[in-house]
Amino acid sequence: MKLLKVKTARFSQVVANCGEPKVYTLWQKPSADRHLQTQLKNNRVMTILKSESETDFGIAGFKERKDARYLIFPKSLNRFTDKRIVGIDWALVRE
16 A cells, blocks of 8 residues: 655744735625635635644645635645645644
8 A cells, every 4th residue: 555645834934925914704605705706816826724733834725614714825725735734833823
């Protein structure tokens, strides 16, 4: 059995490269949310999920889940696509 090696990046690295994110709350369906759609086109959205061990991790892009939280960054997250973002430091997030 071959294990897939998931590339990771530290959250502090993402913030250093892409700026300080803001928490984004969905108040309507994502497809109807024009602001969210613009941010998705510009690759500025990160989805924060909980792992099996209850730790937070992020993925660049939008995954609609009941327990997910979303961050919007000032710059594109392109360089972090296909990486698992670890070490989420909520002190680096603007409210």
